[in-house]
Structure formats: structure tokens, C-alpha cells
Amino acid sequence: MDTNxxxxxxxxxxxxxxxGNSYNNGNGFNDGSTFSTAAMVFGIIAVITGMIFPxxxxxxxxxxxxxxxxxxxxxxxxxSTKAVAGIACGTVGIAIHVAVFCLTAVMLLSEPxxxxxxxxxxxxxxxxxYGMPSEDIFGESMEDMMREMFP
Numbered sequence: 001m002d003t004n005x006x007x008x009x010x011x012x013x014x015x016x017x018x019x020g021n022s023y024n025n026g027n028g029f030n031d032g033s034t035f036s037t038a039a040m041v042f043g044i045i046a047v048i049t050g051m052i053f054p055x056x057x058x059x060x061x062x063x064x065x066x067x068x069x070x071x072x073x074x075x076x077x078x079x080s081t082k083a084v085a086g087i088a089c090g091t092v093g094i095a096i097h098v099a100v101f102c103l104t105a106v107m108l109l110s111e112p113x114x115x116x117x118x119x120x121x122x123x124x125x126x127x128x129x130y131g132m133p134s135e136d137i138f139g140e141s142m143e144d145m146m147r148e149m150f151p
Contacts, residue, residue, distance in 0.1 A: 032072030032080065039069035039086025046093025054100040058093040065090030112150030119146040 043065035050058035069083035069090070079087070108115055119142035126134040126142075134141045 032074045032076065032083070035068045035072030036080045036082035036086065039065045039067075039072060040082045040089065041086075042068060043086040043089025043093065047089050047096065050093045050096030050100075054097050056097075058097040062090035062093035062097070065093070112146070115150060116143060116146045119143040 042061045046058045046061035046065055049061065065086040069079060069086040072083045073079050122142045123134045126137065130137060135144075
């Protein structure tokens with residue numbers, strides 16, 4: 001007879017659960033609370049990083065929050081409140097990232113002088129790092145490229 005350390009057998013008892021399986025003893029692993037807590041934590045961190053450092057981290061953490069929230073549902077009829085909070089915060093984190101990206105693109109495209117000044121700084125950095133102008137390295141300077149794009 002196959003037995004666990006606690007002496008119970010590992011055979012199915014008719015209700016779909018193993019007698020000796022320690023994960024089905026009501027200790028929280030089956031109700032998705034771990035996933036829902038992770039979803040809420042990732043969602044909150046996504047919102048915080050969206051306000052502080054909105055580059056890529058809010059989208060990654062927001063996506064993980066939504067994924068963990070959906071995984072926490074399992075076979076339950078509805079999502080827990082932690083999972084709903086995780087979805088909400090994850091969505092807000094992703095929205096912050098998209099908004100910052102769009103506003104940056106609009107600002108850069110609507111201000112050609114800003115793009116040209118940035119390209120000049122880029123050319124200066126290349127010259128300081130490599131000791132030769134960016135025209136020699138790339139064939140054309142970034143400043144000239146920006147002037148062609150924004151006449």
C-alpha cells in the first residue's frame with residue numbers, strides 16, 4: 001500500500017481528491033489567494049512605477065497583475081476582491097505607461113527644435129565617447145537627419 005509520512009493512503013477516495021495530498025487540505029492553495037495577492041501587489045507596484053519611472057516596468061507589472069488575477073479565479077464563480085483590485089491597478093499602470101508614451105511622442109513631434117537640440121547633444125556625446133564625429137561613424141549626423149525630417 002502506498003502511504004505518506006502521515007500514514008494516509010494516496011488513493012482516490014471517490015470525490016476527486018487524494019487522501020494523502022497535502023495541497024488539498026484547505027490551506028489556501030486551492031482558492032487562488034496566492035495569485036490574487038500577487039496580482040494586487042503587482043498592480044499596486046505598476047501604478048507606483050508608472051508615476052515614478054514610466055518606461056517599461058508599468059506595462060510588464062500591469063500585465064502580470066492581470067494575468068495573475070485571471071489565474072486566481074480557477075474554477076470559482078467570480079474573482080476575489082484582491083484579484084479585482086489587481087486588475088484595476090494593473091490596467092491603471094498600463095494606461096499611465098501608454099499615456100506617457102503618447103504624450104512624449106506628441107511633444108517630440110510637435111517641437112522640432114527640441115528634436116534638433118537633442119540630436120546635437122547626441123552628436124556631442126558620440127564625439128566625446130569615440131573621439132570622432134558621428135558623420136564619420138554613421139555617414140550622417142543626427143542633427144542633419146533631424147533637420148531633414150523637420151525642415
